Amino acid sequence: MFIGITGYNHESSAALVNNNGVLIDYCKEEYLSRIKGDKSFPKRSLERIIKVNNLDIKKIKSIAFYERPMSAFLFPLKTAASYLPDSLPFMSHQLRNFNKSSINCFSDVADLLPGLEKKLIYLDHHLSHTLTALPYSDETQNLCSVVVDGFGDRNTTSISYVSNPLEIKELWDCKYPSSLGLYYSTITDFLGFQINEGEYKVMGLSSFGNENSDLAKKTSNLIWFDKDTNSLKQEMSFFKYHLSPTDSFSDELIELLGEPRNPFKKLLPQDKDFQKYADIAKGAQIATEKILCEIFSYAHQLTGCNKFLFSGGVALNSASLRKIANLRFIEKLIVPPSPGDAGSSIGSAYYAYLKDSKTSIQNFKVPSLFPCKSSNDDLFSLSSKILSIHCEKLTNSIDESVELISNLISNGEIIGIVINNAETGPRALGNRSLICDGQNTDSVNILNTVIKNRSPFRPTAPLMKMDVAKRYYKIQKELIDSYYSMGATCLTKENTGAIDFPTTHVDGTARIQILKDNSFYEKLFLELEKNKVLILANSSLNLSGDPTCYDLIDGLLVCARNPLKYLLTDYGLLKYNKK
Numbered sequence: 001m002f003i004g005i006t007g008y009n010h011e012s013s014a015a016l017v018n019n020n021g022v023l024i025d026y027c028k029e030e031y032l033s034r035i036k037g038d039k040s041f042p043k044r045s046l047e048r049i050i051k052v053n054n055l056d057i058k059k060i061k062s063i064a065f066y067e068r069p070m071s072a073f074l075f076p077l078k079t080a081a082s083y084l085p086d087s088l089p090f091m092s093h094q095l096r097n098f099n100k101s102s103i104n105c106f107s108d109v110a111d112l113l114p115g116l117e118k119k120l121i122y123l124d125h126h127l128s129h130t131l132t133a134l135p136y137s138d139e140t141q142n143l144c145s146v147v148v149d150g151f152g153d154r155n156t157t158s159i160s161y162v163s164n165p166l167e168i169k170e171l172w173d174c175k176y177p178s179s180l181g182l183y184y185s186t187i188t189d190f191l192g193f194q195i196n197e198g199e200y201k202v203m204g205l206s207s208f209g210n211e212n213s214d215l216a217k218k219t220s221n222l223i224w225f226d227k228d229t230n231s232l233k234q235e236m237s238f239f240k241y242h243l244s245p246t247d248s249f250s251d252e253l254i255e256l257l258g259e260p261r262n263p264f265k266k267l268l269p270q271d272k273d274f275q276k277y278a279d280i281a282k283g284a285q286i287a288t289e290k291i292l293c294e295i296f297s298y299a300h301q302l303t304g305c306n307k308f309l310f311s312g313g314v315a316l317n318s319a320s321l322r323k324i325a326n327l328r329f330i331e332k333l334i335v336p337p338s339p340g341d342a343g344s345s346i347g348s349a350y351y352a353y354l355k356d357s358k359t360s361i362q363n364f365k366v367p368s369l370f371p372c373k374s375s376n377d378d379l380f381s382l383s384s385k386i387l388s389i390h391c392e393k394l395t396n397s398i399d400e401s402v403e404l405i406s407n408l409i410s411n412g413e414i415i416g417i418v419i420n421n422a423e424t425g426p427r428a429l430g431n432r433s434l435i436c437d438g439q440n441t442d443s444v445n446i447l448n449t450v451i452k453n454r455s456p457f458r459p460t461a462p463l464m465k466m467d468v469a470k471r472y473y474k475i476q477k478e479l480i481d482s483y484y485s486m487g488a489t490c491l492t493k494e495n496t497g498a499i500d501f502p503t504t505h506v507d508g509t510a511r512i513q514i515l516k517d518n519s520f521y522e523k524l525f526l527e528l529e530k531n532k533v534l535i536l537a538n539s540s541l542n543l544s545g546d547p548t549c550y551d552l553i554d555g556l557l558v559c560a561r562n563p564l565k566y567l568l569t570d571y572g573l574l575k576y577n578k579k
Helices: 029-033 043-052 069-081 088-096 102-112 125-136 180-190 199-206 214-220 251-257 274-303 318-325 341-355 376-382 384-390 398-410 441-451 466-472 477-484 519-530 552-561
Strands: 002-006 013-017 023-028 062-065 120-122 143-152 155-164 167-175 223-226 231-234 307-311 332-334 391-393 415-418 432-437 461-464 536-540 566-569 572-576
Touching: 002 043, 002 341, 013 043, 013 341, 023 029, 023 043, 023 341, 029 043, 043 102, 062 102, 062 341, 069 088, 069 102, 102 120, 120 341, 125 143, 125 155, 125 167, 125 307, 125 341, 143 180, 143 274, 155 180, 155 274, 167 274, 180 199, 180 251, 180 274, 199 274, 199 318, 214 251, 214 274, 223 274, 274 318, 318 332, 318 477, 332 477, 384 391, 384 552, 398 415, 398 432, 398 519, 398 566, 398 572, 415 552, 432 441, 441 536, 461 466, 552 566, 552 572
Parallel strands: 002 062, 062 120, 143 307, 307 332, 415 566
Antiparallel strands: 002 013, 013 023, 143 155, 155 167, 223 231, 391 572, 415 432, 432 536, 461 536, 566 572
8 A cells, every 4th residue: 555645734634545556545633633734744644534434554555645845845945045134034934833844744644644654755746746637547658747835845836748758858937936826926915815715706806807907917927938048038027925024015116016805805896996816816827827838838849749638736726727628629628626735645655566576567547536435334323413403304315315305405505415435635526515406596695605605706517427517517628627626717608608607717617526426416417307407506515715524524514504405425414493
């Protein structure tokens, strides 16, 4: 067995790959700690994986960490030194927090799993991203990998050629502090949203912006890809993330764009400054899409490849994927369901697997979208008292619940889902979801505003079968795999009525999910079709600000804290008593 881990900088996680190259378990630390974006050493995740899979740690062949700790610690310091004295606050903070950095990975592994620290190996951060994406491709040879994120080890962007899983060569990189990911995060911060959490909101907000506005142009001109030198350039005087531990933007950016948004005030379309902030978001999105297309064009020039892997946190920008796929040379674009740091434990586990002398690349298997095992049996026993007091059990199994759920949805009800294994990435793919009729405006609005408290400029994703998707949306064959994991947006078809669906964004796009490998939803859609329901609205099962639910207790807590009445579990459909 081979373990991969991430932590200390962004969302931490652990993954397990077996001797046959199969991803058999994965867990984000936030699932268990219930701390959104938990970046601590993944102690709980490792303990859960070892327990659920009944592992003997002596038989674990190696454990791989997703970056090189010393490089990740020293490179930002070296960079900051060239900006002294302005960077003194950043350098002081880094040195004071030495003991909280990934340099502690060795000792943390030793404390939790004594003896396993001797089997600990490290890999380049961007290689962990590449190896996270690679297993999700049905082809593993002669590919180009593009990685774009905030910062990892030393790189913020890289291009690599994948001869095969054992031969991956980096051909080009962009070094910190120039960073498309950190640029977008800075604009996220300026717009009053939380860095590493609010980038989705910026992407949604951008659709309301005017690309020809002065603010959009000013924002987009802060960063660019220089085709003469094939390098990423950035106006660093407007940014402070390389100088300060707390501030991402400078006074110069405020002078350029005006006052930043108050993060404690909800942004609504009727606000007098809404258009201003939408235009800034538009500028950031324009810059991101333009630069990504130019990087992919350069990658094609370097490698001659037509099939690409795309990973790193910026690959979560689903609107950009549609633009990249439009490039004439793109035949296929593979984006893993968890392309950011949270998913890099998967790539790290595969690195450990590939480093093993007995490894055969013929065994490389496409992972399931639902590898995250939970121990609901134990939790069911623990929560039996809660269930007996607060819940009515309407059915005794998932299969027995299908017809009833279909009828409830057809009557406008919203259903919480916590069944089987959890999804790999940050997007709810059905097993940890809130679902309702995707063409019922009232139901979708209640899901968004009453239950999720989502920003009004963030639409809910529609879930459907392939034939329905082809009927209503302009499917791009290059992105077909991303549609299965809700990773890319697509345009609605004219004269189909899809433009008016409550899951369609103001720009005429939707972040669709096409059903794949989920027997419950296959059965559910057969019943829903009898009631003329073809599309489900699908959002993650959680409350605003909380991690997605991981197990039964999490699902019950969601019911207890909002008006959600129905929860499908492995033990049947529950109705929560709101009295």
